[in-house]
Amino acid sequence: MASRTDFGPPNYKEMLPPVIEKNYGQWLYHERVKPGVLKHVAESGDELYTVRVGSSRLVSTDWIRDVCAIADEFCGGHLRFTSRHNLEFLVSDPAKVEPLIAHLKANGFAVGGTGHAISNPVHTQGWIHCHTPATDASGIVKAVMDDLYEYFVDMKLPAYCRISLACCLNMCGAVHCSDVAILGIHRKPPHINHDIVRAKCEIPNVIAACPTGAIRPDPKNKTLTVNEEKCMYCGNCYTMCPGMPVADPVGDGVSIWVGGKISSARTPPKFSRLVIPFLPNNPPRWPEVTDAVRNIVETWASHAHKHERMGEWIDRIGWERFFTLANIPFSVQLIDDFTLASDTYRSTPTFKW
Amino acid sequence: MPNAQDSDTPLLDQLEEGPWPSFVTEIKRSAEKTEAAKDLLRQLERSYNDRIGHWKHGGIVGVKGYGGGVIGRYTDLPEEFPGVAEFHTLRVNMPAGWFYTSDKLRQLCDVWDKHGSGLTNMHGATGDIILLGAPTAALQPCFDDLAEIGFDLGGSGSDMRTPSCCVGPGRCEFACIDTLDLLHSITLEFQDELHRPMFPYKSKIKISGCPNDCVASVARSDFSIVGTWRDNIRINPDEVANYANSDLDIQAEVVNLCPTHCMSWDPAAKNLTIDDAECNRCMHCINVMPKALRVGKEKGATFLVGGKAPIVHGALLSWVIVPFMKVEPPYDEIKDLVRRIWEWWDENGRMRERLGELINRLGMRAFLKAVDLPPVPQMIRAPRANPYYFWDPEEVK
Ligand code: HEM
Ligand code: HEM
Ligand code: HEM
Ligand code: HEM
Ligand code: SF4
Ligand code: SF4
Ligand code: SF4
Ligand code: SF4
Numbered sequence: 001m002a003s004r005t006d007f008g009p010p011n012y013k014e015m016l017p018p019v020i021e022k023n024y025g026q027w028l029y030h031e032r033v034k035p036g037v038l039k040h041v042a043e044s045g046d047e048l049y050t051v052r053v054g055s056s057r058l059v060s061t062d063w064i065r066d067v068c069a070i071a072d073e074f075c076g077g078h079l080r081f082t083s084r085h086n087l088e089f090l091v092s093d094p095a096k097v098e099p100l101i102a103h104l105k106a107n108g109f110a111v112g113g114t115g116h117a118i119s120n121p122v123h124t125q126g127w128i129h130c131h132t133p134a135t136d137a138s139g140i141v142k143a144v145m146d147d148l149y150e151y152f153v154d155m156k157l158p159a160y161c162r163i164s165l166a167c168c169l170n171m172c173g174a175v176h177c178s179d180v181a182i183l184g185i186h187r188k189p190p191h192i193n194h195d196i197v198r199a200k201c202e203i204p205n206v207i208a209a210c211p212t213g214a215i216r217p218d219p220k221n222k223t224l225t226v227n228e229e230k231c232m233y234c235g236n237c238y239t240m241c242p243g244m245p246v247a248d249p250v251g252d253g254v255s256i257w258v259g260g261k262i263s264s265a266r267t268p269p270k271f272s273r274l275v276i277p278f279l280p281n282n283p284p285r286w287p288e289v290t291d292a293v294r295n296i297v298e299t300w301a302s303h304a305h306k307h308e309r310m311g312e313w314i315d316r317i318g319w320e321r322f323f324t325l326a327n328i329p330f331s332v333q334l335i336d337d338f339t340l341a342s343d344t345y346r347s348t349p350t351f352k353w
Numbered sequence: 354m355p356n357a358q359d360s361d362t363p364l365l366d367q368l369e370e371g372p373w374p375s376f377v378t379e380i381k382r383s384a385e386k387t388e389a390a391k392d393l394l395r396q397l398e399r400s401y402n403d404r405i406g407h408w409k410h411g412g413i414v415g416v417k418g419y420g421g422g423v424i425g426r427y428t429d430l431p432e433e434f435p436g437v438a439e440f441h442t443l444r445v446n447m448p449a450g451w452f453y454t455s456d457k458l459r460q461l462c463d464v465w466d467k468h469g470s471g472l473t474n475m476h477g478a479t480g481d482i483i484l485l486g487a488p489t490a491a492l493q494p495c496f497d498d499l500a501e502i503g504f505d506l507g508g509s510g511s512d513m514r515t516p517s518c519c520v521g522p523g524r525c526e527f528a529c530i531d532t533l534d535l536l537h538s539i540t541l542e543f544q545d546e547l548h549r550p551m552f553p554y555k556s557k558i559k560i561s562g563c564p565n566d567c568v569a570s571v572a573r574s575d576f577s578i579v580g581t582w583r584d585n586i587r588i589n590p591d592e593v594a595n596y597a598n599s600d601l602d603i604q605a606e607v608v609n610l611c612p613t614h615c616m617s618w619d620p621a622a623k624n625l626t627i628d629d630a631e632c633n634r635c636m637h638c639i640n641v642m643p644k645a646l647r648v649g650k651e652k653g654a655t656f657l658v659g660g661k662a663p664i665v666h667g668a669l670l671s672w673v674i675v676p677f678m679k680v681e682p683p684y685d686e687i688k689d690l691v692r693r694i695w696e697w698w699d700e701n702g703r704m705r706e707r708l709g710e711l712i713n714r715l716g717m718r719a720f721l722k723a724v725d726l727p728p729v730p731q732m733i734r735a736p737r738a739n740p741y742y743f744w745d746p747e748e749v750k
Contacts, residue, residue, distance in 0.1 A: 004500045005418045006544035015452035025522035029644040058376040060383040061462035061471045068455035077455035127400040131408040138376040146371030171662045177572040239410045247405035264564035265637040283401040284364040
């Protein structure tokens with residue numbers, strides 16, 4: 001029998017707690033009661049408390065069952081997730097808010113991620129599940145957030161700070177518009193195993209997969225060659241052909257980008273810009289990366305005005321000042337020479353030393 | 354904490370320490386029950402030693418009737434880690450706004466415990482529930498059981514990817530459109546496009562209720578629908594006075610940061626005024642004073658297109674093509690516009706050419722003409738700075 005298809009996701013209306021069903025679209029205002037706790041008040045006067053906790057994104061069914069049990073006990077079995085992998089308990093009885101928080105803290109949950117805080121980093125699969133990563137995702141996020149935990153559970157920063165991680169330049173996470181983006185990069189073209197290529201790969205398909213046209217057939221030897229100057233290390237050829245792995249323990253590592261934002265508040269969305277071209281993969285705790293991120297966050301936090309996002313602060317002081325304040329060496333990799341590069345060159349003799 | 358000498362995974366064990374929730378602990382919990390999770394943990398330890406990944410692509414896998422929704426994955430060390438010889442991912446379409454009841458989630462856990470590794474991502478970066486790790490033979494039975502409890506697959510490959518939206522009217526007073534209902538309606542409307550890849554490349558739709566853009570639609574989607582309003586910000590003078598008496602410095606933190614300089618503050622009279630005609634609706638003042646200021650009443654959305662990641666010719670943020678449109682069920686105007694644009698893209702797009710790249714290649718002029726939209730100044734940041742306009746003979750009369 002053919003399976004049922006094309007019936008779509010569960011209807012959200014069946015998932016909403018009664019207080020939301022009743023006040024849907026009728027919310028009047030909200031308050032940040034304290035870190036991790038939001039209070040929304042509806043026109044009817046009804047109140048909804050949200051208690052937000054961080055998750056590791058990669059979670060077991062056991063964990064899901066645990067949080068379901070908590071939701072049953074404190075909020076009638078209602079919960080939601082955010083676009084940044086946080087979990088939210090939706091509480092309509094104010095008397096249950098403090099017991100819920102106490103229960104969560106006692107069981108090791110990280111309550112926070114609201115307001116002028118560092119929220120949960122959006123990230124991708126890394127060595128857990130993808131075939132082209134230049135670094136791990138979950139491990140760096142864990143190490144960075146252990147280090148910056150105080151900024152998740154408190155609201156002591158000048159403005160929002162969003163950290164994201166993508167494990168290769170395909171960038172399957174929303175990192176390019178983040179206050180701090182951690183991006184895995186390869187620095188070496190694929191090393192070709194010609195025997196595997198001959199045995200297992202459809203050479204025309206591999207050639208067609210290369211976005212930069214770097215791959216040429218080598219009909220005489222029934223294999224192919226890579227024009228290394230054209231290769232941008234995207235790994236598409238490896239997707240098509242197991243004889244062309246792009247990962248390399250020395251070539252692979254992490255780059256750091258700063259100053260992006262998504263919201264249109266005050267200033268339009270901005271892209272993150274490269275400030276550290278390469279840091280080595282140093283598992284399990286990537287100390288070079290955690291130090292670099294902490295330095296950038298704290299340099300911003302100690303110099304920015306209130307409500308000033310990382311990129312807005314840098315626009316005010318200038319990139320040249322950013323590099324001196326953060327004590328980050330400038331290098332040629334930071335100067336764009338890709339599409340639209342000259343847009344980033346300076347055309348005025350007004351700058352700072 | 355396991356003793357380092359007995360442990361198979363001394364490096365990963367270090368990631369069980371520290372205050373942030375540990376994904377290693379999660380893998381270990383599933384590893385008590387499934388060989389797949391056990392070998393995932395061992396293979397990851399190997400990656401932490403080798404400093405490279407150990408996965409390969411290896412042929413398309415899926416379920417009957419669908420062209421997407423499953424990502425095939427195989428270890429490159431099957432002898433060493435047989436539990437992950439086939440470790441495919443199912444992308445499962447989440448309910449709008451990621452709202453759940455505990456009963457629904459437990460049903461999902463039951464299905465996944467029966468067929469897979471027990472590991473998930475809540476959620477993946479596109480918004481789907483990611484069920485991480487099942488062998489090929491388990492895919493169809495798993496999907497059949499998912500269908501039984503009302504969960505369908507999301508998108509992958511050259512199709513419409515699972516659309517997503519912000520929490521909107523479910524909990525946010527800033528929402529100018531019903532993001533949840535619009536999302537659900539669009540997802541049901543485009544089931545074929547979601548499940549059967551037939552486009553030049555992937556196509557994404559994301560919906561945010563206001564310019565705060567909590568799902569990053571402008572940065573991450575070919576079609577970005579962002580709520581906004583056309584009339585005046587609603588001011589509650591009593592609450593303004595309350596803010597003035599709190600530790601908020603209205604002049605410094607609100608008025609001086611208004612990008613259009615359209616606000617003024619009289620501290621003596623505690624009177625805040627906004628020249629709404631000059632406001633560009635950036636949300637800053639409303640974000641800072643949510644009790645005193647509310648979005649207007651004449652609500653709708655700005656429709657933007659073309660956002661994409663850098664690969665291959667550089668990244669793009671979406672561009673405004675309809676500055677304001679009403680957003681009301683059954684959302685025909687939006688659905689028609691999406692269809693018209695897909696048609697043009699499908700006809701003209703090269704393999705792996707995203708909508709934004711095609712507009713760049715053929716020109717905004719050709720795009721606007723093809724989808725029949727009038728040029729308006731809200732579309733641009735500035736007019737052109739070169740005289741190289743190629744006149745259409747029609748225009749020279
Ligand atoms: C040639 C380019 C690309 C390739 C080869 C590629 C490949 C992949 C693969 C293999 C996965 C699955 C990872 C896994 O679960 O094993 C993935 C996930 C994903 N990709 Fe891509 N990708 C490419 C470009 C992009 C681009 C340009 C975007 C977005 C702009 C994107 C967005 C995503 C997202 C959101 C996910 C889900 C990631 C997660 O939640 O962990 N990808 N991609
Ligand atoms: C600084 C380096 C950058 C990084 C690390 C980066 C990373 C990413 C990632 C990971 C995504 C995937 C989002 C998702 O669908 O989940 C993405 C999407 C996107 N990026 Fe970037 N990006 C960078 C630079 C840029 C630049 C320079 C632009 C524009 C000029 C740009 C525009 C976009 C757009 C429009 C999307 C949405 C793409 C889509 O949904 O297909 N990015 N970026
Ligand atoms: C929209 C297109 C342009 C307009 C309307 C425009 C207009 C003008 C005008 C009115 C002047 C002053 C002439 C005078 O009084 O001496 C000028 C000067 C000049 N333009 Fe353009 N121009 C355009 C594009 C360009 C381009 C594309 C270039 C070169 C790539 C260029 C290079 C120059 C130079 C070198 C001068 C002389 C500047 C000087 O002597 O100080 N212009 N242009
Ligand atoms: C078919 C197209 C073009 C023709 C026939 C043309 C012709 C000329 C001529 C005759 C001159 C004066 C040379 C001299 O006496 O010193 C000139 C100068 C110049 N042209 Fe063009 N040009 C063309 C296209 C362009 C374009 C596309 C650009 C820029 C994008 C450009 C930029 C300039 C500049 C910068 C100068 C020097 C201006 C100055 O500093 O005096 N021209 N061009
Ligand atoms: S960013 Fe690269 S390595 Fe990471 S999941 Fe996407 S394609 Fe894979
Ligand atoms: S890694 Fe990418 S750019 Fe380099 S040869 Fe392979 S497909 Fe081409
Ligand atoms: S995008 Fe706007 S409406 Fe949607 S949740 Fe964010 S602030 Fe609220
Ligand atoms: S929404 Fe933005 S532009 Fe409009 S008044 Fe408020 S701060 Fe000024």
